[in-house]
Every structure is written in structure tokens, then in C-alpha cells.
Amino acid sequence: MSNIAIDLTGVSKSYDDKVVVDGLSFTVAAGECFGLLGPNGAGKSTITRMVLGMAPPDAGKITVLGMPVPARARLARGRIGVVPQFDNLEHAFTVRENLLVFGRYFGMSRSEIEAAIPTLLEFARLESKADARVNTLSGGMKRRLTLARALINDPQLLVLDEPTTGLDPHARHLIWERLRLLLARGKTIILTTHFMEEAERLCDRLCVLDGGRIIAEGRPHALIEEQIGCPVLEIYGGNPRELRALINPYAERIEVSGETVFCYASDPEQVRVQLRGRADLRVLQRPPNLEDVFLRLTGRDMEN
Amino acid sequence: MVEGWAAAMPANAWNWIAVWRRNYLAWKKIAIAAILGNLADPLIYLFALGFGLGIMVGPVDGASYIAFLAAGMVAASAMTSATFETIYAAFGRMHSQRSWEAILCTQLTLGDIILGELAWAATKAFLAGTAIMVVASILGYTAWPSALYALPVVVLTGFAFASLAMVVMALAPSYDYFIFYQTLVLTPMLFLGGAVFPVSQLPSAFQQVGRFLPLAHSVDLLRPALLGRPGESVGLHIGALCVYTVLPFFLSAALLRRRLMP
Structure with missing residues (x-):
């Protein structure tokens, strides 16, 4: 267990x-x-x-x-330590006060919390900001403070x-x-x-x-590897339906998302040959990634 | 669901202190402005009505009008400061600042948070009510040492109104709804509860309603204490304020659990 x-x-x-x-x-x-x-x-x-x-x-x-x-x-x-999706730091408090107040929610004593604070500040690279109010911090600093806060209870x-x-x-x-x-x-x-x-x-x-x-x-x-397993060509600019017909014989699979054609081809060179001379198109060849997996499994891209 | 209830109840007798201390730290940063803001309004009422109206009305219930009014203003300021702390400040911590959401990720339960907020609102009520008592005492409108009996009553009044406001807050979709509670509940209560004039002036139907209001119980405890008279039905009034504290606490815990932990 x-x-x-x-x-x-x-x-x-x-x-x-x-x-x-x-x-x-x-x-x-x-x-x-x-x-x-x-x-x-x-x-x-x-x-x-x-x-x-x-x-x-x-x-x-x-x-x-x-x-x-x-x-x-x-x-x-x-x-457990939690970093939430939305910032819920205490904006009127300093960095140190945020950690102090949060440590108390775990029943920690002031001395326990104060002993932990230097390590946490160092981890979050906020040593120089210990006494700065949260609303003066950048977005990245706030998120690092949230991460440090999540570690207060080890x-x-x-x-x-x-x-x-x-x-x-x-x-x-x-x-x-x-x-x-x-x-x-x-x-x-x-x-x-x-x-x-x-x-x-x-x-x-x-x-x-x-x-x-x-x-x-x-x-x-x-x-x-299992879902895609071959390089990907991203083609922008043309009519997706026309492009699909053109390259279909040379591709393992084709997905269209918005105005982009995703062409999965174990031999991408053959596809490129078909598109040669088309100045209206932009073609990007890249290794497959998780976005492709998601697109394949749902037919939609991840951001939607 | 037993498990769900456990999450909405305080986990132990001391967890709420961490929430109280969070609010105290925030308040300390703006304490002077907060105290002046809390004091100004009831003191203006006390002096404006006490002197202005007092000249015309003469003695009320055997005391000068301003001395009569002092107890009403102590109760009313405890009522408003506990209410406003809850419906505006605590609602903000729950709704827009997301402080409660952060706390719910720790070892505190929703019940700990509610209890901490109630205790904090009662503290604010205590500060506001005591400050008026101090001013009234310096000017010689209160009887000592019986006025000391008023102190725990002010705290209990704060708890009762904070607890009631917690129910209102739990139901309100946004700040805009609180005005209804203020104008339709608190303002009439100020008059029906006997804070500014004796309830015996009212038609008997209103008197009957007034008797049940939490502010009336608070005034009936505070006025004898501040005027140095023996209190009547003290146990009943204290019991009523306790009921106004405990029942809304459970109701607000149930409502907030549904709202925050669906």
C-alpha cells in the first residue's frame, strides 16, 4: 500500500x-x-x-x-501540498506572512514555520523578496510563492x-x-x-x-509512439479539402484542425514532393507530440 | 452523509484560531482607519440624537435620553460591525480573494473557517461596542461597575449577528444582495428592537414582533447593565442570543458546504 x-x-x-x-x-x-x-x-x-x-x-x-x-x-x-489553478495568495501580506499564516493552518507553531521559511524562500528563489508584499510580485514570483506555500507542511x-x-x-x-x-x-x-x-x-x-x-x-x-509513430507535417495556407485529396495517397493519416492540415507520414519526403512549388503553403515537419495523440483520439485540439 | 457533515463542522476546538489570527494580521495593517471608521458612525448618532433629540424628549424610562440611547448604540454598533464584517469582509475572503479556497486545502475544515470568521466578527463587534461604552462612560452616562456586565453581552451579540449574517452570505450570489438584508432586516430591527426609543411607544403588534428580535434581547441585557439597574429575564435573553448564534451556525455550515464543496 x-x-x-x-x-x-x-x-x-x-x-x-x-x-x-x-x-x-x-x-x-x-x-x-x-x-x-x-x-x-x-x-x-x-x-x-x-x-x-x-x-x-x-x-x-x-x-x-x-x-x-x-x-x-x-x-x-x-x-498534501496544493498549487491551485487560480491565485489565492494573501495579496496584502508579505511573502513571509503568507507562509506564516498558511503554516498555522497545518497546526504548525511559529518557531516550526520560521525554521522552514529560509529553505522555502531559497527553493522558490524569493530570498530577496521575503518582506515584499505579494501584490508587488510578478506572475512568476507569485506562482513560485504558491509552490513554496504548498511545501510548508513538507x-x-x-x-x-x-x-x-x-x-x-x-x-x-x-x-x-x-x-x-x-x-x-x-x-x-x-x-x-x-x-x-x-x-x-x-x-x-x-x-x-x-x-x-x-x-x-x-x-x-x-x-x-503507439498512437502516432511517424513524423508530422503541418501544412497551413491552402484549402484543407483540396490538400487532403492531393496528399492522401502518401499519408498514413490526415487530420484537419481549423486551417491546419496535420499529415502523418512515415515517408514525409513523398508528401513534400507533392507540395513542391506551392508558394501559398507553409510546411513544417516535426516529430509527433502529445497534441497529435489528443487530436487523433478526439478529433479536436487540446486548447478547445 | 456523515462524511460530508464532518467536513462542514469544526475539526477540533482550536483550529479556528488560525483563521482568527489571519484576520487579525490583516486588520492590524489598517487598524487605525478601521477603528475610526467603526466608531465614527455610532458616536455621531449617539451625540446627534442624544443631545439634539434629548433636549426635546426629556428623560426616558427615568434616565436622560442620551444615557438611555447609549445602550442602544452599543448594541446597534455590535450588530452592524459583526454583520458588515461577515457580509462584506468574510464574503470577500470566500468569494473574490479565494482565501477560503486556500484554507480548504489545509488541515482546516469548512467548519473551522466559519467558526474562525464568527469569532473574528464577534471580536470586531466587541471592539466597536466597547469603544462606545468607553466614550459614554468618560462622559458619565454609564454606571460602574455594572457596565462591565455589558462586555460579555456585546461579544454574544456579535456572535449572534455574525452567525445570522453568515446565512445571508452563504445564500448571496454577489455583494449586490446584501443591501436587502441591511434595509429590510437590520434597519427595522434598530427601531423595533428598542435601541433608539422604548418599545412601549410602538403599536402592540410591533411590540410582539420586536420581542423576538436578537437586537431586542441584546438591548434588554445591555440597558440595565449600563444604567446600573437590575436586569430582568437575564437567562431568557442570554438563551435567545445563544439560539440566534447556534442555529444559524449549523444552517450556514450546511449551505456553505453545498456552495463550496459540491
């Missing part, structure tokens, strides 16, 4: 007759980074709320760190709900680097995201969700 951090069995949840999570089962091993990937409305946030005991499931069984949830969610939360498990949404690329990379450090220290992470790059970089395993159901599960690269 000790090497399983999260176990969901047949979990369902509906709001107003709308099924948000539909008979979901998955297991997260201790020390692993598990990703919940899917478009907005796929049920990702509802799953994290259920794991935290903040939404009771209609059916199914949830066990977190060996404790049944929501029955013993309060105890489980004592060993949790075994981190629940991250879209941890880098809204951050610029530099700030995002810094968060990813910090998260990898936490994984190296043996923390377990469950992460929701709609950035495939984030999932590919961080997750040991992930599941792709759509309509509250798992439509694929596995290691990122195995999933890409």
Missing part, C-alpha cells in the same frame, strides 16, 4: 445531470509524476478536487496516501492544477525546473495541464481525458 499514492476506482461525478467524471480509475505510484491531460471541461479540476476531499464522488472509491477520501481527507491533506504528495497557466516561457521553465527538483527528492506529483510540452517534460505517466473519461494512458513517449 505504501508505494501507491493515489488510487481511484470507478469514480463518477455529475453536476446538474451533467456527467463530469465518468467511471474513472487510475493509480499513481509514490514518487511518480502523473499527468491529467485534456481540454477545458474534461474533468481535470473536478478530479483534483475529489482527490483533496473537496468534492464527494457520486460513486467509486478514492484512496490517497493510504487514507479513504473524503472520509479521512483532512488527515490526508496534512501530507508534503509527500503535490497536487498541481495547471501550475504554469498564464506564465511567460521563462517563468514556466523555472517552475518546471523546481518541480523536477521535487521529483528528484522523492515527492509524488499529480498535475493537470493542457500544455502537452509540460506533460511531456515532467510526467512519468499520464492519462488523456475527454468528457470525464480516460481515452489513453501511458508513458508520454510510449503513447506518442
Whole structure:
């Protein structure tokens, strides 16, 4: 039992007759980074709320760190750190005060919290901002403070709900680097995201969700290999229907998303030959990624 | 569902203190403005009505009108400060600042948060009510040491009105709805509850309604204490304020659980 951090069995949840999570089962091993990937409305946030005991499931069984949830969610939360999707720091407080106030919510004494603060500030690269008010911090700093705050109780498990949404690329990379450090220290992470790059970089395993159901599960690269397994050509600019007819014989599969034609071809050169001389087209060749997996499985792109 | 109820109830007898201390820290940063803001309104009423109207009405119930009014203003300021702390400040912490959401990810339960907010609102009520008592005492309108009995009553009044406001807050979709509670419930209560004139002035139907209002129970406890007279039906009034504290607490916990932990 000790090497399983999260176990969901047949979990369902509906709001107003709308099924948000539909008979979901998955297991997260201790020390692993598990990703919940899917478009907005796929049920990702509802799953994290259920794991935290903040939404009771209609059916199914949830066990977190060996404790049944929501029955013993309060105890489980004592060993969990949470980075929420929306900023809920105390904006009128300083960085240090945020950590102090939050530590008290875990029953920590002032001296325990003050002993932990220097390490947390260093981890979040906020040493020089200890006495700055939160509303003077940049978006990336606020998110790092949220991450530091989530670590105040030295949790075994981190629940991250879209941890880098809204951050610029530099700030995002810094968060990813910090998260990898936490994984190296043996923390377990469950992460929701709609950035495939984030999932590919961080997750040991992930599941792709759509309509509250798992439509694929596995290691990122195995999933890409198994579902796509060949290079991708992205073609912009032409009439998608006409292009499809033109290149169809040379492609394993073609998907159209908006004005872009995604052409999956084990021999992309042959496709390029067909398109040669078409000045109106832009053609990009790249390795397959999780976005392609998602597009293949749902026929839609992830952002929608 | 037993599990659901556990999440809506306080986990233990001390968790709420962390919420109280969070609010205290935030208040400390703006304390002077907050105290002046809290005090100005009831003091203006006390002096304007006490002196202005007092000249015309003469003694009321055997006391000068301003001394009579002092107890009403202490009760009314406890009522308004506990109410406003809950429907505006605590609602903001729940709704727009998302502080409650952050706390719900920790070892505190929803019940701990509600209890902490009630205790904080009662603290604000205590500060506001006590400040008026101090001013009234300095000017010689209160009787000592019996006025000290008023202090726990002010706290209990704060708890009762915070608890009632918590129910209103739990039901309100946005700030816009609170004006109805203020104008349709609190303002009439100020008059029907005997804060500014004796209830015996009212038609008997209104008197009957007035007797049940939490402010009336608070005034009936505070006025004898501040005027140095023996209180009547003290146990009944204290019991009524306790009921006004405890029942809305459970109701608001149930409503907020549905709202925040669906």
C-alpha cells in the first residue's frame, strides 16, 4: 500500500445531470509524476478536487496516501501540498506572512514555520523578496510563492492544477525546473495541464481525458509512439479539402484542425514532393507530440 | 452523509484560531482607519440624537435620553460591525480573494473557517461596542461597575449577528444582495428592537414582533447593565442570543458546504 499514492476506482461525478467524471480509475505510484491531460471541461479540476476531499464522488472509491477520501481527507491533506489553478495568495501580506499564516493552518507553531521559511524562500528563489508584499510580485514570483506555500507542511504528495497557466516561457521553465527538483527528492506529483510540452517534460505517466473519461494512458513517449509513430507535417495556407485529396495517397493519416492540415507520414519526403512549388503553403515537419495523440483520439485540439 | 457533515463542522476546538489570527494580521495593517471608521458612525448618532433629540424628549424610562440611547448604540454598533464584517469582509475572503479556497486545502475544515470568521466578527463587534461604552462612560452616562456586565453581552451579540449574517452570505450570489438584508432586516430591527426609543411607544403588534428580535434581547441585557439597574429575564435573553448564534451556525455550515464543496 505504501508505494501507491493515489488510487481511484470507478469514480463518477455529475453536476446538474451533467456527467463530469465518468467511471474513472487510475493509480499513481509514490514518487511518480502523473499527468491529467485534456481540454477545458474534461474533468481535470473536478478530479483534483475529489482527490483533496473537496468534492464527494457520486460513486467509486478514492484512496490517497493510504487514507479513504473524503472520509479521512483532512488527515490526508496534512501530507498534501496544493498549487491551485487560480491565485489565492494573501495579496496584502508579505511573502513571509503568507507562509506564516498558511503554516498555522497545518497546526504548525511559529518557531516550526520560521525554521522552514529560509529553505522555502531559497527553493522558490524569493530570498530577496521575503518582506515584499505579494501584490508587488510578478506572475512568476507569485506562482513560485504558491509552490513554496504548498511545501510548508513538507508534503509527500503535490497536487498541481495547471501550475504554469498564464506564465511567460521563462517563468514556466523555472517552475518546471523546481518541480523536477521535487521529483528528484522523492515527492509524488499529480498535475493537470493542457500544455502537452509540460506533460511531456515532467510526467512519468499520464492519462488523456475527454468528457470525464480516460481515452489513453501511458508513458508520454510510449503513447506518442503507439498512437502516432511517424513524423508530422503541418501544412497551413491552402484549402484543407483540396490538400487532403492531393496528399492522401502518401499519408498514413490526415487530420484537419481549423486551417491546419496535420499529415502523418512515415515517408514525409513523398508528401513534400507533392507540395513542391506551392508558394501559398507553409510546411513544417516535426516529430509527433502529445497534441497529435489528443487530436487523433478526439478529433479536436487540446486548447478547445 | 456523515462524511460530508464532518467536513462542514469544526475539526477540533482550536483550529479556528488560525483563521482568527489571519484576520487579525490583516486588520492590524489598517487598524487605525478601521477603528475610526467603526466608531465614527455610532458616536455621531449617539451625540446627534442624544443631545439634539434629548433636549426635546426629556428623560426616558427615568434616565436622560442620551444615557438611555447609549445602550442602544452599543448594541446597534455590535450588530452592524459583526454583520458588515461577515457580509462584506468574510464574503470577500470566500468569494473574490479565494482565501477560503486556500484554507480548504489545509488541515482546516469548512467548519473551522466559519467558526474562525464568527469569532473574528464577534471580536470586531466587541471592539466597536466597547469603544462606545468607553466614550459614554468618560462622559458619565454609564454606571460602574455594572457596565462591565455589558462586555460579555456585546461579544454574544456579535456572535449572534455574525452567525445570522453568515446565512445571508452563504445564500448571496454577489455583494449586490446584501443591501436587502441591511434595509429590510437590520434597519427595522434598530427601531423595533428598542435601541433608539422604548418599545412601549410602538403599536402592540410591533411590540410582539420586536420581542423576538436578537437586537431586542441584546438591548434588554445591555440597558440595565449600563444604567446600573437590575436586569430582568437575564437567562431568557442570554438563551435567545445563544439560539440566534447556534442555529444559524449549523444552517450556514450546511449551505456553505453545498456552495463550496459540491
